[in-house]
Amino acid sequence: MTRLDPHSYNDANQPDVAHVTLALRVDFAARTLAGAARLRLREAGSGPLDLDTRELAIRGVRSSDGTPLAFELAPPEQEVPWLGSRLRVNLPAGTREIVIEYATSPQASALQWLTPEMTAGGAQPFLFSQCQAIHARSIVPLQDTPRVRVTYDATLDVPRPLRGLMAAAFVRREEGGDRAVEHWTMPQPIPPYLIALAVGDLASRDVGPRSRVWAEPSVVESAAWEFAEVDRMLLAAEKLFGPYDWDRFDLLCMPPSFPYGGMENPRLTFLTPTLLAGDRSLTSVVAHELAHSWTGNLVSNASAEHFWLNEGFTVFAERRIVEALYGGEMAQLQAALGRLDLDAALKRFAERPQLQRLRTPMQGVDPDDAFSEVPYEKGYLFLRTIEEAVGRARFDGFLRAYLQRYRFSAITSDDFVRALEDELPGVFDQVEGRAWLDGAGVPPNAPPPRSTRLDNVRALVQAGRVPTDGEAARLSPTEWQLYLDGLPRPSTLCAELDKTFSLNASRNYEVLASWLLLAIDSGYEPALPRAEEVLAHVGRMKYLKPLYRALAGRKETRDLAGRVFERARHAYHPIAQQVVAQILS
Ligand SMILES: [Zn+2]
Numbered sequence: 309m310t311r312l313d314p315h316s317y318n319d320a321n322q323p324d325v326a327h328v329t330l331a332l333r334v335d336f337a338a339r340t341l342a343g344a345a346r347l348r349l350r351e352a353g354s355g356p357l358d359l360d361t362r363e364l365a366i367r368g369v370r371s372s373d374g375t376p377l378a379f380e381l382a383p384p385e386q387e388v389p390w391l392g393s394r395l396r397v398n399l400p401a402g403t404r405e406i407v408i409e410y411a412t413s414p415q416a417s418a419l420q421w422l423t424p425e426m427t428a429g430g431a432q433p434f435l436f437s438q439c440q441a442i443h444a445r446s447i448v449p450l451q452d453t454p455r456v457r458v459t460y461d462a463t464l465d466v467p468r469p470l471r472g473l474m475a476a477a478f479v480r481r482e483e484g485g486d487r488a489v490e491h492w493t494m495p496q497p498i499p500p501y502l503i504a505l506a507v508g509d510l511a512s513r514d515v516g517p518r519s520r521v522w523a524e525p526s527v528v529e530s531a532a533w534e535f536a537e538v539d540r541m542l543l544a545a546e547k548l549f550g551p552y553d554w555d556r557f558d559l560l561c562m563p564p565s566f567p568y569g570g571m572e573n574p575r576l577t578f579l580t581p582t583l584l585a586g587d588r589s590l591t592s593v594v595a596h597e598l599a600h601s602w603t604g605n606l607v608s609n610a611s612a613e614h615f616w617l618n619e620g621f622t623v624f625a626e627r628r629i630v631e632a633l634y635g636g637e638m639a640q641l642q643a644a645l646g647r648l649d650l651d652a653a654l655k656r657f658a659e660r661p662q663l664q665r666l667r668t669p670m671q672g673v674d675p676d677d678a679f680s681e682v683p684y685e686k687g688y689l690f691l692r693t694i695e696e697a698v699g700r701a702r703f704d705g706f707l708r709a710y711l712q713r714y715r716f717s718a719i720t721s722d723d724f725v726r727a728l729e730d731e732l733p734g735v736f737d738q739v740e741g742r743a744w745l746d747g748a749g750v751p752p753n754a755p756p757p758r759s760t761r762l763d764n765v766r767a768l769v770q771a772g773r774v775p776t777d778g779e780a781a782r783l784s785p786t787e788w789q790l791y792l793d794g795l796p797r798p799s800t801l802c803a804e805l806d807k808t809f810s811l812n813a814s815r816n817y818e819v820l821a822s823w824l825l826l827a828i829d830s831g832y833e834p835a836l837p838r839a840e841e842v843l844a845h846v847g848r849m850k851y852l853k854p855l856y857r858a859l860a861g862r863k864e865t866r867d868l869a870g871r872v873f874e875r876a877r878h879a880y881h882p883i884a885q886q887v888v889a890q891i892l893s
Contacts, residue, residue: 362392572600620687
């Protein structure tokens with residue numbers, strides 16, 4: 309037995325699944341997807357085939373000619389319950405294809421079923437999936453590891469008033485009676501965590517030759533306006549990283565409970581509605597998800613132990629896109645924010661230094677529990693360190709060669725080192741790459757962010773005062789964040805800030821979150837109702853985690869945190885519920 313991914317029962321000695329055909333009926337009343345998955349193997353196999361599942365009701369397994377096949381569904385293992393249940397199918401000699409009939413659990417960890425009240429329109433239910441890191445197994449029985457890429461085609465049988473979207477190429481929609489069947493196909497091989505679907509009352513607007521924005525009808529106009537610059541972004545990214553390989557780059561603006569800022573589902577990026585600031589100031593998240601089209605979706609981490617290869621590279625690529633579109637100062641300001649987030653994450657992991665490493669040992673660790681800014685921002689800094697050492701032109705040459713060499717494959721940190729050695733011999737040792745990959749903390753050769761505007765913000769923080777009206781008028785939302793995040797806690801400036809700049813009313817969720825954290829840490833009570841409102845309305849973990857931590861961290865607000873969570877948790881995604889419960893426990 310050879311298990312190469314600590315988060316999968318996949319046995320590297322068994323045949324790989326190459327293609328999946330899904331036929332699923334979406335049942336909002338039962339909160340299940342039910343149907344069949346037909347798995348085609350890369351080559352004919354025999355003997356045991358181990359698949360990942362979580363809480364799936366397996367109704368039967370048969371060969372492609374209909375012969376029932378023996379299978380065994382193991383109970384989840386006590387020490388690693390997040391892996392789910394191993395499904396072992398015994399393949400008769402020469403088996404090329406099997407069909408698994410199954411239904412998902414109403415608690416499937418990849419799915420969130422929203423009641424109509426939890427949507428913007430209020431009339432129709434909504435369903436969406438979030439499979440990263442290891443939740444695909446809760447909706448499809450397969451080898452749920454990025455090492456085994458699959459192509460797929462799928463039919464979604466949905467209530468007729470709704471659209472069923474997938475992160476794939478649209479084929480057709482057929483309507484009959486009160487149901488509609490949507491056909492989708494994914495011709496490029498993807499890691500299973502990129503399988504994605506959403507079902508709801510959805511409308512769309514074209515915003516470019518390759519891009520369309522989807523959202524609930526009442527949100528679609530503002531979403532189309534906010535993301536109108538997506539084609540400029542695509543062109544800038546192609547200039548930096550080479551041709552875009554996925555045909556379309558559509559965007560789906562999700563309901564507020566979406567747990568992430570964005571998810572880079574290929575051809576259809578999922579985005580939180582907290583990006584709709586009304587001034588296009590938060591579109592760096594779009595740049596991030598777009599950059600994943602190269603780093604992550606094209607070149608994928610082989611397991612969560614090498615997550616930095618997805619996220620560190622993507623933050624680097626995101627800031628290059630931001631620089632190309634909005635200038636170097638903006639990229640540096642965002643890097644400065646990233647550094648603050650990284651330092652906070654390192655502090656949280658003070659007792660678990662193994663989670664401060666880029667190459668993260670994950671045996672016995674739930675990837676949702678280990679999730680932090682470390683692979684993002686420390687990974688970014690490692691790449692910046694290499695870029696500083698060799699210069700931009702040579703680094704860009706490496707980046708192109710790396711993307712070309714590993715496209716459509718899953719790689720480890722060692723594969724990265726091999727490519728680096730081949731393209732830029734000696735630089736790995738020169739920048740002390742070993743310390744970056746396998747050491748805790750941030751090595752001292754990390755380049756600091758450099759920007760005049762950053763210096764100005766720091767001067768303001770150092771002076772311990774609120775900005776004048778003139779200064780405030782020149783502050784971008786990113787600078788506001790840096791200012792608010794930089795103020796020492798507890799701060800005596802809260803009342804003055806609140807009065808002068810009405811920060812409680814900010815439409816920019818990043819600024820609002822920074823303000824609320826400062827206010828909570830400073831015991832500034834007038835901000836608490838707004839914090840409650842945000843926690844009740846938004847399910848994005850980037851805000852839930854620090855806000856709950858801050859509330860729970862002070863004895864005056866600890867009970868409030870518990871009360872708000874009890875009231876709001878039903879509206880959170882299952883992953884977010886679990887993460888917040890852990891913070892409050
Ligand atoms: Zn990312």
